[in-house]
Amino acid sequence: MKIIMKMISKPFKLIISTLGILFFLTVIFNVIMQIVFRFILRISVPWTEELARIAVIWMTFFGIVLVQADRESIRTDFLVNKLPLKVKYLLEKLTNLASIVLLLVILRGAVDMLEFSSGVTMSSIVWLSSSVLYYPVIIAIPLLIVYLIRDIFIPTSETRKEN
Numbered sequence: 057m058k059i060i061m062k063m064i065s066k067p068f069k070l071i072i073s074t075l076g077i078l079f080f081l082t083v084i085f086n087v088i089m090q091i092v093f094r095f096i097l098r099i100s101v102p103w104t105e106e107l108a109r110i111a112v113i114w115m116t117f118f119g120i121v122l123v124q125a126d127r128e129s130i131r132t133d134f135l136v137n138k139l140p141l142k143v144k145y146l147l148e149k150l151t152n153l154a155s156i157v158l159l160l161v162i163l164r165g166a167v168d169m170l171e172f173s174s175g176v177t178m179s180s181i182v183w184l185s186s187s188v189l190y191y192p193v194i195i196a197i198p199l200l201i202v203y204l205i206r207d208i209f210i211p212t213s214e215t216r217k218e219n
Contacts (some may be wrong), residue, residue: 068199069125072118079115083108102180110178110188117192124203145211151172152204159197159204 086108093101123129136144169189178184 060124067126069122072121072125073201076115076118076122079111079118083115084113086111091214106178106180113189114192117196121196121199124200127207149208151206156201158205159201163194163197166190166197170194 077217080165086104090108093099093104107186136147139147170187173186174192176186178186178188
């Protein structure tokens with residue numbers, strides 16, 4: 057299973073990190089455009105701010121997937137490190153299961169919001185549906201769940217060394 061996860065994970069991480077970089081560059085470009093239009097040309101261009109906001113949302117969710125793929129999420133583990141190894145191992149599995157349940161609830165809400173907002177357009181980009189804000193959630197959460205399942209069945213190197 058570990059070899060299969062590595063084979064699948066590498067192309068996904070490359071695609072997601074590339075998209076994350078593209079969205080980051082979109083944010084930078086739009087913020088610079090907003091500064092130029094507003095302060096140099098004295099023209100208000102609201103779509104640059106809205107496009108930057110959309111790109112930040114997409115970039116954030118792709119970043120979350122990359123962090124989970126590399127098992128580099130921020131943790132406060134001072135108390136957990138004081139626990140016996142078997143309890144620590146069990147707590148890690150239970151935390152991952154609880155995270156999966158929470159992500160499924162969020163995914164359900166995102167699907168509902170996608171349907172609800174499909175007829176609503178963005179305020180300054182009138183040809184773009186506001187449902188574009190919910191697509192990154194629907195894309196990222198299944199990937200996060202896959203990585204959490206991986207973490208349940210393939211222990212981290214730290215946990216393997218201790219057991």
